[in-house]
Amino acid sequence: MLLETFLPVLLPLIAGTLVLLARAGGIGVQRLVSLLALVALLIVNLNAMQIAVQLPPQVYALGNWVAPFGIVMVLDKLSATMVLLTSILALAALWYAISQKIDEKGAHFHVLFQIQLFGLNGAFMTGDVFNLFVFFEVLLLASYGLLLHGGGRLKTRAGLHYVSINLVGSTLFLFAVGALYGILGTLNLADMAVKVAALPVEDQGIVAAAGLMLLLVFGVKAAMFPLYLWLPQAYANTTAPVAALFAIMTKVGLYAIIRVHGTLFGDSAGALSDLHIPWVLWLGLITLLFAGLGAIASRKLREQVAYLVLASVATLLIGIGINNPASMSATLFYLIHSTLIAGAFFLLADWIRQGRGEVEDEFTRSYAMPKAIIVGSVFMFAAVAMSGLPPLSGFMGKLMILSSALNHPAFFWILAIVLLAGLFMIIAVARAGSLLFYNVLPKEVCHTVDNKEVCTTPENLKLKGALSVFGLLSAAVLLVVFANTFHSFTDSVAQQLSHSETYQYQVLHVEPLSNSRKELVE
């Protein structure tokens, strides 16, 4: 029973090490190890999910040091959902990378991939703020490597920005954690929440400042206005499977806001309760507006998809900002949807890029791409899902978020901006679709450019990695068909989150294992 609380974190680390050792065996062995490890991780996470659903939050005390003195790993419904979602997305991304042979473009793709998962899962499961910082650094360092995988000038430039802003973010994280520790004297989330609830008035200012500084850090990760400027270029220029995996990276920031701020500044926090909520809501609304405008202004498809990811993040921020159990449930539903569909969209954009030869995925007139009917239909499907049109899951998620906002004082602004940005996104993807698939030159092989005869032979497009794309896109249908099941599940997650005293009790009353070897083996 304890195993599930740390295996999702440990398994990718072991796998990463094994893949590194398997380097001598060539890329084939590495692929096999990486893929097998990921399938195993998926099974482990499914099992963890089952346990999280049945039992109250499970706690594993590292090194048998009980909370609040040691670091704890906590498996509750939210963290189980996140790790499961990560492994599904990662499996699709890895399969695409292997089928397209993208992993061969540079050394250590699989190692970095596994370490990235290690960092992600660790960040999702830890119950300690400083440990969260460490896992953030692990996932960031792996993501720097993955972002630059394959090389190229545009990647390097976007990577430089990405690394710099995240280093500033890490520094701010440490300032915030240091200030919180200085006042509260603990780093364990559950214990901090207890201390915040009993905070003397003279210390509230510092804790509030540190809490908002943490929001700034998570805002960098989640790409919240005005900290999103690194995202479009970074996501648009990296390789497709990495961009697909990065669809979960922005959600780490959101998760951290839900987990850290939701626990520390929840209902029990007295004067400081819901400190972050107005910021999250209004900045989310502004982000959404800018993301919609950015999607329209994009000059190539991958940039546009990056803005659509940004829009989904903004919608999720708004869901958090509405701050009631119904909106939290809707947020989680939309989070599952947007992560999987955004991943699929990045992979699809890569197909389109390959099919259009020199112009890649730019919105310029070019020859009809091979297999345009299949790819175009898939694009249509993904665009409908992503921009939130019925009948697919994006519509359901947005509908739930909007209906939970109806009793909110600022409901007019929420509805107006979400719907307006939705319109922007529909215009943007419709324009993209018509430019890419309808506004095409006749299918001739040779043409004249600048008095030069330029011949292009339209290569046959092999839709490799189709399993990943269709697998991820099937989520849009499954989430609608089984909407009731998923919604009642996200309701129960939101329920668990709103009862943070259970989480605190479980963490702070974890029983140390007795030290006999026999019991440890059991």
Add this chain to the structure above:
Amino acid sequence: MEWLISISIGFMTAAGVFLTLRARTFPVVLGLTLLAYAVNVFLFTMGRLNIGVPSVIDAAQAGYSDPLPQALVLTAIVIAFGMTAFLIVLALKARSELGNDHVDGIHLSKDEHSLEKTLPPKQPTKAVRGDS
């Protein structure tokens, strides 16, 4: 002592912020390093400033200094060191691939999109000098 420590943290942070906002990669690296120094000292002081007391509880001693911030600082130093090393390598890579050390790569381009394909990677600075 508190004044001295707070002034040095503040000064290092200010210098770090100033340098991080520069347009060349080398000052940016230096700025981030200074910020990391500032935060390390800050973290350390969060265990309160004590002189001459051990960090391990000892019955013979009058008090003890908080050992946790010291452990945190060690972790933070290691991470900041690794990140800085990575950033330097990345800055060098950017210097060689983009042709200059401007953080945005191609310097003074009003329309970088058109330059991506037309300009050779290593000579944009020359053209710029001719213009101005």
